[in-house]
Amino acid sequence: MEEKIRTLSKLYAKHFSAQLDTVRLRTGKTTERIKIDHPEAAAVVPFLDEQRILMVRQWRYAIERETLEIPAGKADPGEDLDVCAIRELKEETGYEAEHLLHLFSYYPAIGYSNEIIRIYAASGLRSLPGEQDVDEISRVEVVELSRVQDLILQGLISDGKTVIGISLFLAKQQRGEIPPGFF
Amino acid sequence: MEEKIRTLSKLYAKHFSAQLDTVRLRTGKTTERIKIDHPEAAAVVPFLDEQRILMVRQWRYAIERETLEIPAGKADPGEDLDVCAIRELKEETGYEAEHLLHLFSYYPAIGYSNEIIRIYAASGLRSLPGEQDVDEISRVEVVELSRVQDLILQGLISDGKTVIGISLFLAKQQRGEIPPGFF
Numbered sequence: 001m002e003e004k005i006r007t008l009s010k011l012y013a014k015h016f017s018a019q020l021d022t023v024r025l026r027t028g029k030t031t032e033r034i035k036i037d038h039p040e041a042a043a044v045v046p047f048l049d050e051q052r053i054l055m056v057r058q059w060r061y062a063i064e065r066e067t068l069e070i071p072a073g074k075a076d077p078g079e080d081l082d083v084c085a086i087r088e089l090k091e092e093t094g095y096e097a098e099h100l101l102h103l104f105s106y107y108p109a110i111g112y113s114n115e116i117i118r119i120y121a122a123s124g125l126r127s128l129p130g131e132q133d134v135d136e137i138s139r140v141e142v143v144e145l146s147r148v149q150d151l152i153l154q155g156l157i158s159d160g161k162t163v164i165g166i167s168l169f170l171a172k173q174q175r176g177e178i179p180p181g182f183f
Numbered sequence: 184m185e186e187k188i189r190t191l192s193k194l195y196a197k198h199f200s201a202q203l204d205t206v207r208l209r210t211g212k213t214t215e216r217i218k219i220d221h222p223e224a225a226a227v228v229p230f231l232d233e234q235r236i237l238m239v240r241q242w243r244y245a246i247e248r249e250t251l252e253i254p255a256g257k258a259d260p261g262e263d264l265d266v267c268a269i270r271e272l273k274e275e276t277g278y279e280a281e282h283l284l285h286l287f288s289y290y291p292a293i294g295y296s297n298e299i300i301r302i303y304a305a306s307g308l309r310s311l312p313g314e315q316d317v318d319e320i321s322r323v324e325v326v327e328l329s330r331v332q333d334l335i336l337q338g339l340i341s342d343g344k345t346v347i348g349i350s351l352f353l354a355k356q357q358r359g360e361i362p363p364g365f366f
Contacts, residue, residue: 001247002242011191011203012203013203014214014215018203020196021244025319026318031197033196060293060294061216062216062218062296062297063297064184104338104346110343111243113245135210136208153354155288159289159290164347168346168350170354175336
């Protein structure tokens, strides 16, 4: 294991923080680690039907460009992740969902962040006019699932959670692990 | 797009930094964003043969537990990512590789980090006694590829880059996109 010696500095955003720690490695050597203390997050692969999903175009400040991703966001304090998934889907696409299926939970940036993303598939979608968040999302798009897989393999979709959501859904589908009544 | 108004605070680790910025959203509203400025990184799925890969057990400070992952690490300043991949493989497992095949490049934490991870498959492995880094890696393991996929689908491997490396290798293999002479 690695043991914290002390925190050298720390900064706080609205919902999470980053700190720089001096740590002792298991061999006795010391080094510095940045650690992001991040709330849990939920992401959703929202199925309009068996072939088509909803995706969102949004500006990403950290990489200074627009991306095509599945809807996702941080949980509010005390919020269950399935509630968060439904809320983020509604805020980012203006759709609500009847069914949620847990696909996978993972650490996106294990080297410096404790964030865990819980990815769901959603079905039984229904449009709620006027519910979409215009501050963060520039456009909602309907994309064929097979096209998303092509875009991933061509390197044109490069957002980790989107790649994992689609890949794990397809792997589970291949193994017969998506319940027959899901769509 | 989103425009930086100013940086409120910043902290520096040895090879990267985290900063808290006030930004103006495209609708004119302002908010705060944490941004990690991170060097590019490389990860490797190292094949001993067509069925077996090398993985590393290591302590992860950010999540306070040990994980099973593919070898990976940050590029040194000016270092090419294929050179980085070979170096990290050697440091973490004590093996060198004859062939490298680029599988995929992606953003692991697009919401707050500009890190990009370039994942390779490696073959033609050869053990170099005494080359392994004992500070960071606690054990090197040989794991069947099919077992890794099972561990992912059972939720027992939850490191993003490992999930993406294995999933994309299998998807490319299914599509006949792994060169026949690779193994």
